[in-house]
Amino acid sequence: MTRIYLDHAATTHLRPEAAQAWIVAGQHVGNASSLHTSGRSARRIVEQARESIAEDLGVRPSAVIFTAGGTESNNLAIKGIFWARSADGGPRHIVTSAIEHHAVLDPVLWLRDHQDAEITFLDVDSTGKVSVDQLRSLLQAGDIALVSIMWANNEIGTIQPVQEISALCQEFGVPFHTDAVQAFGQINLDLVGLKATAVTLSSHKIGGPVGVGALIIDPHEKVVPVTHGGGQEREIRSGTLDPASVSAFAAASRLVTLSVDAHAQEMRDIQQYLVSSVEACVPEARLNGPAPGVARLPNNIHFSFPGCEGDSLLMLLDAAGIDCSTGSACTAGIPEPSHVLLAMGVDQKIARASLRFSLGRGSSKEDVDHLVTVLPNAVERAVRAGSV
Template structure:
């Protein structure tokens, strides 16, 4: 097993290390007893910690505290958003049976939508994307205007987890607003790297999670307008506006809020530093492997792409083979979403962008974060030529056998 101190960790989009401040808060809270639903002194103290965290997260993301609903992470929040809106709107009007979603959603959103189609009879409508991985707004508008009265919800991620391409959320919201359709956005990858203003965006619901922000795994939030009705997935004690029952984890929530506070306050400096590292990374990859293809939007900035993700196709190679060869040298990256790791299938994001199966299988995602250094990038660049050549040879042998 590789020693973490000697790793070049380039998979921050999957999860990023906890920041020291969040670790300290969580460690302290783990030694304190108290159920935030209890009425005695310990319970009230736990409740104060939770509500302070809620207020802090709301302030950092431009929301009201009552709009922050704590969940176990991004997957639960996405499920609550899309299923909750679908069931609620359908109960009000049986004609509202259609869900519109983008073709590049994370599986934490894609799978709940397809589940609704299979088990609940939902009519699902997928918005295509261009070659940079950005949704085609005209196609979305045409889909909505075909019959706006049968739509329960629209969901479009804020920034794609594989490409880093930023989506035109303002355009999506404007189209939906014309017809009174609620809009949800999975902002898991965008939080911490883009300025998120929930109220200013006019979104109805937004997903965030702690472990992409330097917080712990196992806690996230659905930010959802107070006026919006959604059917809960979990029933029990009625915690979290009766949208998400279950005893709240005070240590996780406190650490989540700390991570949000620190990460967002440092966002400007972090983005500048990581953008420079990404430039060094991309330049080095192209120099080491001249036929490498850099995917997604080439332009930096909040309207184009995230600063921390570089998605690269290596023609004539299998991405899985390159990943394992790099891993053997203590360099960790991804072939795409960590949730799909180990599943031998091409990236649905690349396929949606027009790539064929071969190109979609021959790609890697390198993602940077708050612990990334020039040494990490340089280590990858130094190892890449030999790894690429070996992966090419292996692919040729496989193809000829």
């Protein structure tokens, strides 16, 4: 059975150019911190990767801190900036949104539970968009240590007004961090215009290897390290640098940067086709998040199928050769409704009946045609299973 992969937002195929870069860089022996010739050649590979990613994003190479991925970058930005800003009686209030990825929500909640941080979660509307007015009022009230709002949501694809948010934060002198893991490679990231303090990126969402990412951070921003050791990355991140992984990440970054507009257009076309095909074959299906267009990631589609458990539907589609995802996390084997959908005001039952289809390189309208040949039957069986 040929499998149809519609879970590119979870992770996507390694690009051959990234694999090649990994193999070439991986041939070198030498620690990038060693002073001998082999060490210096490893260092050269790392610095070339840093310069290449910086050029793709229009930032200075010194702003690129390599990490082990999106989760680490978010932890470093949030804890590191909070610790630096709140030291010596500084502000302890963090503003974020209720629909962040757990790699933002959990560090923020940890700071609340263990370090006396005060957290405000911005409200979102029924499409998952945050309230900029609410943010303005909070900034006017003062004493904010950090604002962290994701560029685009991983479940329902909502693109946040990050330019407006960043400009507001700048006006009030408050650092702004954005998790751009899902946005990178899908839409144009104008980091020059954005002027955020810190931006999180992950390699495996753009066709690079898993386990590497970057935090793009203003070199003037004070950050307290989360991990302590050799201080390899500007003294704020420790650990032996991995020339093979960072150069594969740079290769993927260059590819997505050069093709982002054409890719977005191609994805939008398939996205629209998938939405209308699903609505035609399962009329009760309900699209969550913004309508396809400028407010939504071009590769994201998220439906609720009333009467189903998302997990049952996922397994039925899996048996029919289709890989997709639910937004929900399982706690002790019990499916939990997605915190994102609940924050948008979606009913618990409908929230549990959802699936995300995410497109990527290689996705086609034929994949959608195959999906809609098996979907109505899978939905019918999942509804029946749910009613017994």
